[in-house]
Amino acid sequence: MNYARIVGTGSYLPEKVVSNADLEQMIETTADWIIERTGVEERHVAAPGETTADMAEQAARRALEAAGLEPGDIDMIVLGTTTPDHVFPSVATVLQHRLGCYGGPAFDVQAVCTGFVYALDIANRFIRTGAARRVLVVGADTFTRIIDWTDRGTCILFGDGAGAVILEQTDQPGIIDSRLGADGRYKELLWVPAGVSSGYDRTRENAAFVEMRGSEVFKVAVTTLKDIAEQILSANQMTVADVDWMIPHQANRRILTATAKRLGLPMERMIDCVRTHANTSAASVPLALDVAVRDGRIQRGDTLLLEGFGGGFTWGAALLKY
Numbered sequence: 001m002n003y004a005r006i007v008g009t010g011s012y013l014p015e016k017v018v019s020n021a022d023l024e025q026m027i028e029t030t031a032d033w034i035i036e037r038t039g040v041e042e043r044h045v046a047a048p049g050e051t052t053a054d055m056a057e058q059a060a061r062r063a064l065e066a067a068g069l070e071p072g073d074i075d076m077i078v079l080g081t082t083t084p085d086h087v088f089p090s091v092a093t094v095l096q097h098r099l100g101c102y103g104g105p106a107f108d109v110q111a112v113c114t115g116f117v118y119a120l121d122i123a124n125r126f127i128r129t130g131a132a133r134r135v136l137v138v139g140a141d142t143f144t145r146i147i148d149w150t151d152r153g154t155c156i157l158f159g160d161g162a163g164a165v166i167l168e169q170t171d172q173p174g175i176i177d178s179r180l181g182a183d184g185r186y187k188e189l190l191w192v193p194a195g196v197s198s199g200y201d202r203t204r205e206n207a208a209f210v211e212m213r214g215s216e217v218f219k220v221a222v223t224t225l226k227d228i229a230e231q232i233l234s235a236n237q238m239t240v241a242d243v244d245w246m247i248p249h250q251a252n253r254r255i256l257t258a259t260a261k262r263l264g265l266p267m268e269r270m271i272d273c274v275r276t277h278a279n280t281s282a283a284s285v286p287l288a289l290d291v292a293v294r295d296g297r298i299q300r301g302d303t304l305l306l307e308g309f310g311g312g313f314t315w316g317a318a319l320l321k322y
């Protein structure tokens, strides 16, 4: 039986850091309010001209190095992003060209903050069917480019970054199970009400920026993250006690603690990078994974539960042996 196993992780954060003290100079807020309501202390912001593909390339090269592989060993690229460099071609094909590993399929997946978990699920299915052997899976977003820096309800929460994993075919898990979902009825709770086919409404202020009904998003996020964890665990005859590390989408510390509490999972077993990463959209889960692999918390053989949640709404979970 074919399984897909993570053989290398990598990540990248832009150099520039914007602290809560910096935000105090830009909007009517306080550092204490931001910390208390979100857990975010600082976020990384891409330099002018630095793109999603630039960040994805750094993360991908680090993941390849960790796996001891060359770009030519990769036969497919799946990349989650909502902030591509171009309308087309995809960031995945730009990345393929940068790495110089031509010929295999390369495409982007747009599931907002669930982008990486969607990409991982798709890559897993290609490997399970034998259609691919080694897949580069990336989550990368320059989300701050679609943030209105005068909107204190959103600009406090987001940052930029990229994370990547290499999935390789093996005969032992690897990824035990992964599941995705979406509910388009929630569109207007978290969205950018502008786009290529609908056009940019230049008569409406902030029409190309993220709009969010924060407290409503909060409630659905907590319920969904709890429900999908329970569903994937029970479908595999497992409980929270079997999970060594949970790596949820790093949306907000309060969402993480509320989810952990509802699941009965001690916070000590949840990877939490909210303080320094903020919400990096599709990059958030692979970034947190890479941090915990490199600092030695996550060890080979550990059971991991990855979870995404984002605009749409979209959601997904992956249960795996690292």
Ligand SMILES: CC(C)(COP(=O)(O)OP(=O)(O)OC[C@H]1O[C@@H](n2cnc3c(N)ncnc32)[C@H](O)[C@@H]1OP(=O)(O)O)[C@@H](O)C(=O)NCCC(=O)NCCS
Residues within 6 Å of the ligand: 028, 029, 030, 033, 034, 037, 038, 113, 152, 153, 154, 156, 157, 212, 213, 214, 215, 216, 217, 218, 221, 251, 252, 255, 279, 309, 310, 311
């Ligand atoms: C955005 C969020 C931090 C706001 O916190 P909250 O406790 O829900 O706060 P509310 O939106 O109810 O606003 C409470 C008050 O704080 C104010 N406020 C909002 N942002 C503020 C800021 N940065 N500084 C100070 N006050 C702020 C509001 O204007 C409101 O004031 P009012 O009572 O006078 O109207 C919170 O709702 C949240 O994190 N939601 C989830 C968002 C998320 O994770 N999205 C991505 C999912 S992928």
